[in-house]
Amino acid sequence: MISVLVTTGATVTFESLILKLINADLIEQLIALNVDKLYFQYGNEIKGSQHISRNFFVNHLSKSGIVEKFNLEMIGSSKQTGDVEHYKSDIFELITFPYSPHIDDYIDKASVVITHAGTGSIVDALTLRKKLMVVVNDQLMDNHQLEIAQEFSKSNYCLAYEIKDMEGDNNRFVSDLEKLLKDEIRLKKFPNNDGTIIESIIYNELTS
Amino acid sequence: MDFESLICVTIGLILFPILLLLLRLIWILPGLRSSPLATKELKLTDLPNDIVGSNIMILLGSGGHTGEMMRIVSKLNLSKLSRTWVYSSGDSTSILKARRYEEENNNNFPTKYLCIPRARKVGEPILSSIISTLNSFIVSGLSLLTLRQKPSVLLLNGPGTSVPIAYILFALKFLGLCNTKIIYIESLARVNKLSLSGLLLLPICDRFIVQWQPLFYKYKRAECYGILI
Numbered sequence: 001m002i003s004v005l006v007t008t009g010a011t012v013t014f015e016s017l018i019l020k021l022i023n024a025d026l027i028e029q030l031i032a033l034n035v036d037k038l039y040f041q042y043g044n045e046i047k048g049s050q051h052i053s054r055n056f057f058v059n060h061l062s063k064s065g066i067v068e069k070f071n072l073e074m075i076g077s078s079k080q081t082g083d084v085e086h087y088k089s090d091i092f093e094l095i096t097f098p099y100s101p102h103i104d105d106y107i108d109k110a111s112v113v114i115t116h117a118g119t120g121s122i123v124d125a126l127t128l129r130k131k132l133m134v135v136v137n138d139q140l141m142d143n144h145q146l147e148i149a150q151e152f153s154k155s156n157y158c159l160a161y162e163i164k165d166m167e168g169d170n171n172r173f174v175s176d177l178e179k180l181l182k183d184e185i186r187l188k189k190f191p192n193n194d195g196t197i198i199e200s201i202i203y204n205e206l207t208s
Numbered sequence: 209m210d211f212e213s214l215i216c217v218t219i220g221l222i223l224f225p226i227l228l229l230l231l232r233l234i235w236i237l238p239g240l241r242s243s244p245l246a247t248k249e250l251k252l253t254d255l256p257n258d259i260v261g262s263n264i265m266i267l268l269g270s271g272g273h274t275g276e277m278m279r280i281v282s283k284l285n286l287s288k289l290s291r292t293w294v295y296s297s298g299d300s301t302s303i304l305k306a307r308r309y310e311e312e313n314n315n316n317f318p319t320k321y322l323c324i325p326r327a328r329k330v331g332e333p334i335l336s337s338i339i340s341t342l343n344s345f346i347v348s349g350l351s352l353l354t355l356r357q358k359p360s361v362l363l364l365n366g367p368g369t370s371v372p373i374a375y376i377l378f379a380l381k382f383l384g385l386c387n388t389k390i391i392y393i394e395s396l397a398r399v400n401k402l403s404l405s406g407l408l409l410l411p412i413c414d415r416f417i418v419q420w421q422p423l424f425y426k427y428k429r430a431e432c433y434g435i436l437i
Binding site: 123201205 | 249250251252254255256262264272275276280283360361363391393395398399400415420434436
Protein backbone atom coordinates (compact mmCIF):
# COMPACT_ATOMS: atom_id res chain seq x y z
CA MET A 1 0.00 0.00 0.00
CA ILE A 2 1.71 3.14 -1.18
CA SER A 3 -0.31 6.33 -1.31
CA VAL A 4 0.63 9.66 -2.78
CA LEU A 5 -1.17 12.89 -1.93
CA VAL A 6 -1.08 15.90 -4.25
CA THR A 7 -2.23 19.30 -2.98
CA THR A 8 -2.30 22.18 -5.43
CA GLY A 9 -3.46 25.01 -3.17
CA ALA A 10 -6.99 26.19 -2.54
CA THR A 11 -7.31 29.72 -3.88
CA VAL A 12 -5.80 29.51 -7.36
CA THR A 13 -5.98 26.57 -9.76
CA PHE A 14 -2.42 25.32 -10.28
CA GLU A 15 -3.11 24.30 -13.86
CA SER A 16 0.38 23.30 -14.95
CA LEU A 17 0.79 20.92 -12.00
CA ILE A 18 -2.57 19.30 -12.74
CA LEU A 19 -1.50 18.91 -16.39
CA LYS A 20 1.80 17.30 -15.40
CA LEU A 21 0.38 14.88 -12.84
CA ILE A 22 -2.98 13.90 -14.30
CA ASN A 23 -1.25 12.31 -17.22
CA ALA A 24 -1.38 8.72 -18.43
CA ASP A 25 2.42 8.34 -18.60
CA LEU A 26 2.84 9.58 -15.07
CA ILE A 27 0.09 7.32 -13.70
CA GLU A 28 1.83 4.41 -15.43
CA GLN A 29 5.09 5.36 -13.75
CA LEU A 30 3.32 5.60 -10.39
CA ILE A 31 1.84 2.12 -10.84
CA ALA A 32 5.30 0.83 -11.77
CA LEU A 33 6.52 2.24 -8.45
CA ASN A 34 3.75 0.25 -6.70
CA VAL A 35 1.77 3.36 -5.86
CA ASP A 36 -1.80 2.15 -5.62
CA LYS A 37 -3.58 5.27 -4.37
CA LEU A 38 -3.41 8.82 -5.59
CA TYR A 39 -5.22 11.47 -3.57
CA PHE A 40 -5.59 14.67 -5.55
CA GLN A 41 -6.67 18.05 -4.17
CA TYR A 42 -7.17 20.23 -7.23
CA GLY A 43 -8.24 23.63 -5.92
CA ASN A 44 -11.28 25.59 -4.83
CA GLU A 45 -11.19 28.62 -7.10
CA ILE A 46 -14.74 29.88 -7.58
CA LYS A 47 -15.87 32.83 -9.69
CA GLY A 48 -19.57 33.63 -9.51
CA SER A 49 -21.38 30.38 -10.07
CA GLN A 50 -18.41 28.78 -11.82
CA HIS A 51 -16.12 26.39 -9.99
CA ILE A 52 -13.01 27.23 -12.02
CA SER A 53 -10.83 24.56 -10.45
CA ARG A 54 -13.33 21.72 -10.81
CA ASN A 55 -14.19 22.66 -14.39
CA PHE A 56 -10.53 22.65 -15.30
CA PHE A 57 -9.78 19.43 -13.47
CA VAL A 58 -12.77 17.43 -14.69
CA ASN A 59 -12.24 18.63 -18.24
CA HIS A 60 -8.58 17.69 -18.17
CA LEU A 61 -9.21 14.33 -16.50
CA SER A 62 -11.54 13.30 -19.29
CA LYS A 63 -9.12 14.60 -21.95
CA SER A 64 -6.21 12.70 -20.41
CA GLY A 65 -7.97 9.39 -21.08
CA ILE A 66 -6.82 8.03 -17.73
CA VAL A 67 -10.22 6.68 -16.73
CA GLU A 68 -10.48 4.50 -19.85
CA LYS A 69 -6.83 3.51 -20.04
CA PHE A 70 -6.61 2.17 -16.49
CA ASN A 71 -10.18 0.86 -16.40
CA LEU A 72 -11.08 3.16 -13.57
CA GLU A 73 -14.63 2.97 -12.37
CA MET A 74 -16.28 5.67 -10.38
CA ILE A 75 -17.31 3.98 -7.16
CA GLY A 76 -18.36 6.97 -5.20
CA SER A 77 -19.02 10.62 -5.39
CA SER A 78 -20.46 12.50 -2.51
CA LYS A 79 -21.50 16.05 -1.99
CA GLN A 80 -21.55 15.69 1.78
CA THR A 81 -17.90 14.86 2.32
CA GLY A 82 -16.51 17.79 0.38
CA ASP A 83 -17.20 16.72 -3.22
CA VAL A 84 -14.89 13.72 -3.07
CA GLU A 85 -14.86 11.56 -6.18
CA HIS A 86 -13.46 8.08 -6.01
CA TYR A 87 -12.25 6.10 -9.05
CA LYS A 88 -11.02 2.54 -8.72
CA SER A 89 -9.55 -0.35 -10.70
CA ASP A 90 -7.93 -3.61 -9.50
CA ILE A 91 -4.54 -2.01 -9.10
CA PHE A 92 -5.05 1.71 -8.78
CA GLU A 93 -7.32 4.22 -7.09
CA LEU A 94 -7.75 7.92 -7.74
CA ILE A 95 -9.48 10.02 -5.11
CA THR A 96 -10.12 13.64 -6.09
CA PHE A 97 -11.52 16.63 -4.22
CA PRO A 98 -11.37 20.43 -4.59
CA TYR A 99 -10.43 21.29 -1.02
CA SER A 100 -10.65 19.67 2.38
CA PRO A 101 -10.83 21.26 5.82
CA HIS A 102 -9.46 17.95 7.11
CA ILE A 103 -6.39 17.80 4.90
CA ASP A 104 -4.36 16.43 7.83
CA ASP A 105 -6.31 13.15 7.59
CA TYR A 106 -5.24 12.82 3.96
CA ILE A 107 -1.64 13.78 4.71
CA ASP A 108 -1.61 11.14 7.41
CA LYS A 109 -2.46 8.39 4.89
CA ALA A 110 0.19 9.41 2.34
CA SER A 111 3.67 7.96 1.94
CA VAL A 112 4.76 10.92 -0.15
CA VAL A 113 3.16 14.36 -0.35
CA ILE A 114 3.50 16.50 -3.47
CA THR A 115 2.40 20.07 -2.89
CA HIS A 116 2.51 23.60 -4.25
CA ALA A 117 5.01 25.83 -2.43
CA GLY A 118 2.51 27.53 -0.12
CA THR A 119 3.84 27.86 3.42
CA GLY A 120 0.75 26.31 4.99
CA SER A 121 0.80 23.20 2.82
CA ILE A 122 4.54 22.73 3.33
CA VAL A 123 4.35 23.11 7.08
CA ASP A 124 1.31 20.81 7.35
CA ALA A 125 3.13 18.00 5.55
CA LEU A 126 6.40 18.51 7.42
CA THR A 127 4.71 18.67 10.82
CA LEU A 128 3.25 15.24 10.12
CA ARG A 129 6.78 14.06 9.16
CA LYS A 130 6.00 13.24 5.56
CA LYS A 131 8.37 12.86 2.64
CA LEU A 132 7.69 16.03 0.72
CA MET A 133 8.14 17.20 -2.86
CA VAL A 134 7.32 20.86 -3.44
CA VAL A 135 6.43 22.29 -6.86
CA VAL A 136 6.65 26.05 -7.39
CA ASN A 137 3.59 27.72 -8.89
CA ASP A 138 5.19 30.50 -10.92
CA GLN A 139 1.87 31.80 -12.22
CA LEU A 140 1.04 33.62 -8.99
CA MET A 141 1.11 37.37 -8.68
CA ASP A 142 3.84 38.70 -6.42
CA ASN A 143 5.38 35.26 -6.53
CA HIS A 144 7.45 34.20 -3.58
CA GLN A 145 6.88 30.47 -3.88
CA LEU A 146 10.27 29.98 -5.51
CA GLU A 147 12.10 31.56 -2.56
CA ILE A 148 10.10 29.54 -0.06
CA ALA A 149 10.71 26.28 -1.89
CA GLN A 150 14.43 26.99 -2.21
CA GLU A 151 14.75 27.91 1.45
CA PHE A 152 12.99 24.74 2.64
CA SER A 153 14.97 22.52 0.30
CA LYS A 154 18.23 24.25 1.27
CA SER A 155 17.50 23.14 4.82
CA ASN A 156 16.87 19.67 3.35
CA TYR A 157 13.36 19.44 4.73
CA CYS A 158 11.95 18.67 1.29
CA LEU A 159 12.78 18.47 -2.40
CA ALA A 160 11.86 21.43 -4.60
CA TYR A 161 10.91 21.59 -8.27
CA GLU A 162 9.78 23.96 -10.91
CA ILE A 163 7.38 22.80 -13.59
CA LYS A 164 10.25 22.61 -16.08
CA ASP A 165 11.91 19.96 -13.88
CA MET A 166 8.93 17.72 -14.59
CA GLU A 167 9.27 17.78 -18.35
CA GLY A 168 10.66 15.09 -20.65
CA ASP A 169 11.15 11.35 -20.09
CA ASN A 170 13.27 10.27 -17.14
CA ASN A 171 12.98 13.68 -15.56
CA ARG A 172 14.37 14.49 -12.15
CA PHE A 173 10.92 14.58 -10.58
CA VAL A 174 9.96 10.98 -11.26
CA SER A 175 13.40 9.58 -10.45
CA ASP A 176 13.45 11.52 -7.17
CA LEU A 177 10.00 10.20 -6.30
CA GLU A 178 11.33 6.68 -6.77
CA LYS A 179 14.36 7.40 -4.57
CA LEU A 180 12.16 8.92 -1.88
CA LEU A 181 9.90 5.86 -1.85
CA LYS A 182 12.92 3.56 -1.63
CA ASP A 183 14.50 5.71 1.11
CA GLU A 184 17.49 6.44 -1.11
CA ILE A 185 16.96 10.12 -0.42
CA ARG A 186 16.82 11.04 3.23
CA LEU A 187 15.28 14.31 4.32
CA LYS A 188 15.81 16.14 7.57
CA LYS A 189 13.16 16.05 10.29
CA PHE A 190 11.26 19.26 10.75
CA PRO A 191 11.60 20.66 14.28
CA ASN A 192 8.37 20.63 16.22
CA ASN A 193 7.29 23.98 17.48
CA ASP A 194 5.07 24.03 20.54
CA GLY A 195 4.31 27.75 20.72
CA THR A 196 6.54 28.42 23.73
CA ILE A 197 8.43 31.19 21.95
CA ILE A 198 5.34 33.24 21.09
CA GLU A 199 3.81 32.57 24.51
CA SER A 200 6.97 33.86 26.17
CA ILE A 201 7.02 36.96 23.99
CA ILE A 202 3.37 37.74 24.75
CA TYR A 203 4.03 37.12 28.45
CA ASN A 204 6.98 39.52 28.35
CA GLU A 205 4.98 42.22 26.64
CA LEU A 206 2.02 41.85 28.99
CA THR A 207 4.18 42.13 32.08
CA SER A 208 6.73 44.73 30.99
CA MET B 209 5.03 93.99 26.02
CA ASP B 210 6.95 95.18 23.03
CA PHE B 211 6.53 93.62 19.63
CA GLU B 212 9.73 91.60 19.86
CA SER B 213 8.83 89.79 23.08
CA LEU B 214 5.31 89.18 21.80
CA ILE B 215 6.80 87.26 18.88
CA CYS B 216 9.10 85.35 21.21
CA VAL B 217 6.21 84.33 23.47
CA THR B 218 4.09 83.32 20.49
CA ILE B 219 6.84 81.16 19.06
CA GLY B 220 7.41 79.66 22.47
CA LEU B 221 3.71 78.89 22.89
CA ILE B 222 3.64 77.18 19.51
CA LEU B 223 6.87 75.27 19.97
CA PHE B 224 6.20 74.07 23.49
CA PRO B 225 3.32 71.73 22.60
CA ILE B 226 5.26 70.47 19.59
CA LEU B 227 8.15 69.70 21.90
CA LEU B 228 5.81 67.90 24.27
CA LEU B 229 4.37 65.85 21.41
CA LEU B 230 7.85 64.92 20.25
CA LEU B 231 8.84 63.87 23.74
CA ARG B 232 5.69 61.78 23.99
CA LEU B 233 6.50 60.15 20.65
CA ILE B 234 10.04 59.39 21.74
CA TRP B 235 8.64 58.02 25.00
CA ILE B 236 6.39 55.49 23.31
CA LEU B 237 8.41 54.62 20.20
CA PRO B 238 9.42 51.02 20.68
CA GLY B 239 12.64 51.41 18.71
CA LEU B 240 14.06 53.44 21.56
CA ARG B 241 13.30 50.90 24.23
CA SER B 242 15.16 47.65 24.61
CA SER B 243 13.05 44.54 24.61
CA PRO B 244 13.97 41.49 26.66
CA LEU B 245 15.64 39.41 23.99
CA ALA B 246 16.70 36.45 26.08
CA THR B 247 13.29 34.84 26.29
CA LYS B 248 12.80 32.50 29.18
CA GLU B 249 10.19 29.80 28.84
CA LEU B 250 7.14 31.61 30.12
CA LYS B 251 3.65 30.18 29.99
CA LEU B 252 0.57 32.32 29.55
CA THR B 253 -1.23 30.04 32.01
CA ASP B 254 1.16 31.31 34.70
CA LEU B 255 0.26 34.98 34.18
CA PRO B 256 0.18 37.08 37.36
CA ASN B 257 -3.33 37.60 38.72
CA ASP B 258 -3.50 41.30 37.95
CA ILE B 259 -2.88 40.60 34.28
CA VAL B 260 -5.24 37.65 33.89
CA GLY B 261 -8.23 38.72 31.80
CA SER B 262 -6.26 41.23 29.73
CA ASN B 263 -7.24 41.39 26.10
CA ILE B 264 -5.32 40.03 23.17
CA MET B 265 -6.36 41.24 19.74
CA ILE B 266 -5.62 38.84 16.90
CA LEU B 267 -5.81 40.06 13.34
CA LEU B 268 -6.86 37.64 10.63
CA GLY B 269 -6.16 38.64 7.06
CA SER B 270 -7.29 36.28 4.39
CA GLY B 271 -6.15 33.02 2.83
CA GLY B 272 -2.50 32.43 3.61
CA HIS B 273 -2.24 35.06 6.34
CA THR B 274 -5.14 33.58 8.27
CA GLY B 275 -3.73 30.09 7.76
CA GLU B 276 -0.39 31.09 9.25
CA MET B 277 -1.97 33.02 12.11
CA MET B 278 -4.29 30.16 13.06
CA ARG B 279 -1.36 27.74 13.00
CA ILE B 280 0.49 30.03 15.41
CA VAL B 281 -2.50 30.71 17.66
CA SER B 282 -3.54 27.05 17.81
CA LYS B 283 -0.30 26.38 19.70
CA LEU B 284 -0.97 29.05 22.31
CA ASN B 285 -2.95 28.66 25.48
CA LEU B 286 -4.98 31.86 25.64
CA SER B 287 -7.43 30.70 28.30
CA LYS B 288 -6.34 33.42 30.73
CA LEU B 289 -6.88 36.26 28.29
CA SER B 290 -9.96 37.64 26.61
CA ARG B 291 -9.69 37.59 22.85
CA THR B 292 -10.77 39.98 20.14
CA TRP B 293 -10.64 38.58 16.62
CA VAL B 294 -10.41 41.17 13.87
CA TYR B 295 -11.33 40.08 10.38
CA SER B 296 -11.91 41.76 7.02
CA SER B 297 -15.38 42.23 5.61
CA GLY B 298 -16.39 39.42 3.29
CA ASP B 299 -13.85 37.01 4.71
CA SER B 300 -16.13 34.27 5.98
CA THR B 301 -13.42 31.58 5.99
CA SER B 302 -11.30 33.40 8.55
CA ILE B 303 -14.14 34.01 10.97
CA LEU B 304 -15.12 30.34 10.73
CA LYS B 305 -11.60 29.35 11.69
CA ALA B 306 -11.62 31.72 14.65
CA ARG B 307 -14.99 30.41 15.81
CA ARG B 308 -13.79 26.84 15.51
CA TYR B 309 -10.75 27.71 17.62
CA GLU B 310 -13.00 29.24 20.27
CA GLU B 311 -15.24 26.15 20.28
CA GLU B 312 -12.31 23.78 20.62
CA ASN B 313 -10.63 25.71 23.43
CA ASN B 314 -12.31 26.10 26.74
CA ASN B 315 -11.84 29.75 27.50
CA ASN B 316 -13.18 31.51 30.58
CA PHE B 317 -12.93 35.02 29.28
CA PRO B 318 -15.25 36.53 26.68
CA THR B 319 -14.56 36.61 22.95
CA LYS B 320 -15.30 39.47 20.62
CA TYR B 321 -15.37 39.59 16.82
CA LEU B 322 -14.62 42.83 15.04
CA CYS B 323 -15.30 43.27 11.33
CA ILE B 324 -13.47 45.99 9.40
CA PRO B 325 -13.45 46.97 5.72
CA ARG B 326 -10.59 45.60 3.72
CA ALA B 327 -7.59 47.91 3.14
CA ARG B 328 -5.53 46.98 0.10
CA LYS B 329 -6.41 44.05 -2.07
CA VAL B 330 -3.49 42.15 -3.59
CA GLY B 331 -2.52 43.88 -6.83
CA GLU B 332 -4.95 46.77 -6.44
CA PRO B 333 -3.89 49.95 -8.29
CA ILE B 334 -2.27 52.61 -6.09
CA LEU B 335 -5.00 55.28 -6.31
CA SER B 336 -7.92 53.02 -5.51
CA SER B 337 -5.92 51.33 -2.78
CA ILE B 338 -5.34 54.74 -1.17
CA ILE B 339 -9.09 55.35 -1.08
CA SER B 340 -9.94 51.93 0.30
CA THR B 341 -7.13 52.22 2.86
CA LEU B 342 -8.50 55.59 4.02
CA ASN B 343 -11.99 54.16 4.37
CA SER B 344 -10.58 51.22 6.28
CA PHE B 345 -8.67 53.67 8.53
CA ILE B 346 -11.78 55.66 9.47
CA VAL B 347 -14.06 52.70 10.14
CA SER B 348 -11.38 50.78 12.08
CA GLY B 349 -10.56 53.93 14.06
CA LEU B 350 -14.14 54.32 15.19
CA SER B 351 -14.51 50.68 16.13
CA LEU B 352 -11.27 50.65 18.09
CA LEU B 353 -12.04 53.95 19.83
CA THR B 354 -15.37 52.63 21.07
CA LEU B 355 -13.97 49.34 22.37
CA ARG B 356 -14.60 49.15 26.10
CA GLN B 357 -11.59 46.95 26.80
CA LYS B 358 -8.62 48.10 24.77
CA PRO B 359 -6.25 45.31 23.79
CA SER B 360 -3.09 44.85 25.86
CA VAL B 361 -1.45 42.95 23.03
CA LEU B 362 -2.04 43.11 19.29
CA LEU B 363 -0.87 40.11 17.29
CA LEU B 364 -0.33 40.70 13.56
CA ASN B 365 1.18 38.84 10.67
CA GLY B 366 1.00 41.23 7.80
CA PRO B 367 -2.23 41.36 5.80
CA GLY B 368 -3.09 44.82 4.43
CA THR B 369 -5.49 45.56 7.30
CA SER B 370 -2.61 45.25 9.79
CA VAL B 371 -1.39 48.70 8.88
CA PRO B 372 -4.44 50.84 9.78
CA ILE B 373 -5.22 48.77 12.88
CA ALA B 374 -1.67 49.02 14.21
CA TYR B 375 -1.33 52.74 13.48
CA ILE B 376 -4.68 53.55 15.07
CA LEU B 377 -3.74 51.69 18.23
CA PHE B 378 -0.37 53.42 18.16
CA ALA B 379 -2.15 56.78 17.90
CA LEU B 380 -4.43 55.87 20.81
CA LYS B 381 -1.33 54.90 22.76
CA PHE B 382 0.20 58.27 21.87
CA LEU B 383 -2.89 59.96 23.32
CA GLY B 384 -2.65 57.81 26.41
CA LEU B 385 -5.93 56.00 25.71
CA CYS B 386 -4.44 52.52 25.71
CA ASN B 387 -1.17 50.73 26.23
CA THR B 388 -1.25 48.14 23.49
CA LYS B 389 1.93 46.23 22.78
CA ILE B 390 2.19 45.41 19.10
CA ILE B 391 3.72 42.07 18.17
CA TYR B 392 4.34 41.52 14.48
CA ILE B 393 5.22 38.15 12.99
CA GLU B 394 6.28 38.42 9.37
CA SER B 395 4.78 35.81 7.07
CA LEU B 396 6.82 32.68 6.49
CA ALA B 397 6.47 33.46 2.80
CA ARG B 398 8.92 36.36 3.24
CA VAL B 399 12.47 35.15 2.96
CA ASN B 400 14.63 38.01 1.68
CA LYS B 401 12.33 41.01 1.62
CA LEU B 402 9.84 42.37 4.11
CA SER B 403 6.24 42.72 2.98
CA LEU B 404 4.89 46.24 2.47
CA SER B 405 2.95 45.92 5.74
CA GLY B 406 6.11 44.76 7.49
CA LEU B 407 8.08 47.77 6.25
CA LEU B 408 5.36 50.21 7.28
CA LEU B 409 4.95 48.65 10.70
CA LEU B 410 8.62 48.18 11.56
CA PRO B 411 8.92 51.53 13.41
CA ILE B 412 5.90 51.11 15.67
CA CYS B 413 5.93 47.43 16.61
CA ASP B 414 7.15 46.54 20.07
CA ARG B 415 8.31 43.16 18.85
CA PHE B 416 9.13 42.45 15.23
CA ILE B 417 9.61 38.78 14.50
CA VAL B 418 10.80 37.28 11.23
CA GLN B 419 11.02 33.60 10.43
CA TRP B 420 14.01 33.43 8.10
CA GLN B 421 17.67 34.31 8.75
CA PRO B 422 18.21 36.61 5.72
CA LEU B 423 15.57 39.03 7.05
CA PHE B 424 17.00 38.83 10.54
CA TYR B 425 20.40 40.01 9.32
CA LYS B 426 18.90 42.75 7.20
CA TYR B 427 16.88 44.55 9.88
CA LYS B 428 18.35 45.57 13.18
CA ARG B 429 15.14 45.38 15.19
CA ALA B 430 14.04 42.02 13.83
CA GLU B 431 14.08 38.95 16.04
CA CYS B 432 14.31 35.46 14.61
CA TYR B 433 13.55 32.16 16.31
CA GLY B 434 13.17 30.06 13.19
CA ILE B 435 9.87 28.83 11.82
CA LEU B 436 6.99 29.51 14.19
CA ILE B 437 3.89 28.40 12.28
